[in-house]
Amino acid sequence: MATVTFENVSKRFGDVVAVDDLNLDIRDAEFMVLVGPSGCGKTTSLRMIAGLEEITAGTLRIGERVINDVPPKDRDIAMVFQSYALYPHMSIRDNLAFGLKLRHVPKAQIDARVKEAAAILDLTRYIDRKPRELSGGQRQRVALGRAIVREPAVFLMDEPLSNLDAKLRVETRANILRLHQRLNTTFVYVTHDQIEAMTMGSRIAVMNEGRLQQVGTPQELYDRPINRFVAGFIGSPAMNFTTVEVGGSGDNITLTGPNITIPVPPQFHESIGTTGRSLIVGYRPEHLQLGPVAGATAVVNAKAEVVEYLGNEELIHASGANRDIVAIVDSAYRVRPGDMLELRVPLEKVQLFDPDTNFALPFGAVNN
Ligand SMILES: Nc1ncnc2c1ncn2[C@@H]1O[C@H](COP(=O)(O)OP(=O)(O)OP(=O)(O)O)[C@@H](O)[C@H]1O
Numbered sequence: 001m002a003t004v005t006f007e008n009v010s011k012r013f014g015d016v017v018a019v020d021d022l023n024l025d026i027r028d029a030e031f032m033v034l035v036g037p038s039g040c041g042k043t044t045s046l047r048m049i050a051g052l053e054e055i056t057a058g059t060l061r062i063g064e065r066v067i068n069d070v071p072p073k074d075r076d077i078a079m080v081f082q083s084y085a086l087y088p089h090m091s092i093r094d095n096l097a098f099g100l101k102l103r104h105v106p107k108a109q110i111d112a113r114v115k116e117a118a119a120i121l122d123l124t125r126y127i128d129r130k131p132r133e134l135s136g137g138q139r140q141r142v143a144l145g146r147a148i149v150r151e152p153a154v155f156l157m158d159e160p161l162s163n164l165d166a167k168l169r170v171e172t173r174a175n176i177l178r179l180h181q182r183l184n185t186t187f188v189y190v191t192h193d194q195i196e197a198m199t200m201g202s203r204i205a206v207m208n209e210g211r212l213q214q215v216g217t218p219q220e221l222y223d224r225p226i227n228r229f230v231a232g233f234i235g236s237p238a239m240n241f242t243t244v245e246v247g248g249s250g251d252n253i254t255l256t257g258p259n260i261t262i263p264v265p266p267q268f269h270e271s272i273g274t275t276g277r278s279l280i281v282g283y284r285p286e287h288l289q290l291g292p293v294a295g296a297t298a299v300v301n302a303k304a305e306v307v308e309y310l311g312n313e314e315l316i317h318a319s320g321a322n323r324d325i326v327a328i329v330d331s332a333y334r335v336r337p338g339d340m341l342e343l344r345v346p347l348e349k350v351q352l353f354d355p356d357t358n359f360a361l362p363f364g365a366v367n368n
């Protein structure tokens with residue numbers, strides 16, 4: 001069983017707390033993505049699993065075994081780095097075989113594993129070439145191949161696609177997912193790119209400033225972000241936020257801001273608190289709609305400033321009450337700069353946050 005378990009794990013470099021009291025259960029054979037902005041502690045977390053970084057406090061396990069003091073070579077992991085270096089003077093075959101030779105794996109076994117890895121990664125026809133005779137994407141596959149031949153219990157990958165151009169990145173993303181399905185092994189994958197995280201992760205762990213914010217499936221993070229950080233980090237373009245005030249009473253509670261009016265969303269009826277209180281409302285660009293919407297909605301008034309045509313949709317940068325609002329609407333509306341817009345958001349898509357704690361308000365049961 002190749003689970004990976006962080007129990008109150010911290011890592012300090014002098015005064016810098018790179019990872020702060022991390023608790024995370026990575027399940028056997030899952031594709032776990034660690035995501036967050038630069039410097040949030042992703043690489044450090046991965047390097048602790050690999051044994052390349054000592055743990056300052058806490059317990060780290062692979063399966064049942066505590067690995068705090070187990071040397072890297074005895075951890076049964078393989079790591080693919082952002083800047084992988086292939087041996088330029090060796091053929092692809094020898095690059096793939098090299099790590100196994102160092103470990104004195106019998107030759108017949110090396111040949112079999114190299115052959116299989118090359119087949120999985122579609123490298124068989126390049127096997128006798130040198131790295132300089134391959135494209136960037138093919139070289140990246142060789143770097144993955146060197147990890148595969150090790151047959152580790154856990155694959156660790158640190159931004160392995162960052163050296164590839166946009167098109168190759170999408171292709172290689174799919175290749176890595178196929179690899180995961182085929183090998184059925186635990187993968188821990190680090191990226192700062194939330195789109196990569198959303199498209200690849202079975203689950204995603206979002207980090208910020210050394211602290212784990214939330215762990216969940218891509219849909220859980222998208223639908224129910226636990227705080228403003230996750231709400232703003234996951235989703236592209238980012239969620240819009242506005243401050244509103246709670247007014248009215250009984251069944252007529254409304255949230256209002258300078259350019260926004262929202263009947264209280266049923267899912268927040270219990271948690272909305274008292275009249276006069278301020279809240280932060282969040283709504284995603286893709287949930288704003290022009291034209292009629294069935295049922296109760298939030299209404300946002302804004303003036304279109306810049307319109308980016310995307311084909312079937314258009315991305316609108318608008319302003320309302322001196323704030324930028326980003327909306328994605330059907331391009332059939334042909335919005336022009338200067339147009340006054342009445343944008344609507346279905347109430348079930350509205351998110352609310354406590355301005356003091358930045359936590360999302362708890363969802364309640366919706367009766368209807
Ligand atoms: N060897 C080190 N000595 C001192 N500080 C370090 C060391 N390694 C990392 N740090 C600090 O620890 C924090 C976390 O670094 P880490 O490399 O884990 O970030 P990251 O999330 O991988 O960022 P990026 O997306 O830029 O790769 C940063 O503040 C970094 O400056």
Ligand SMILES: [Mg+2]
Binds near residue numbers: 043
């Ligand atoms: Mg990093």
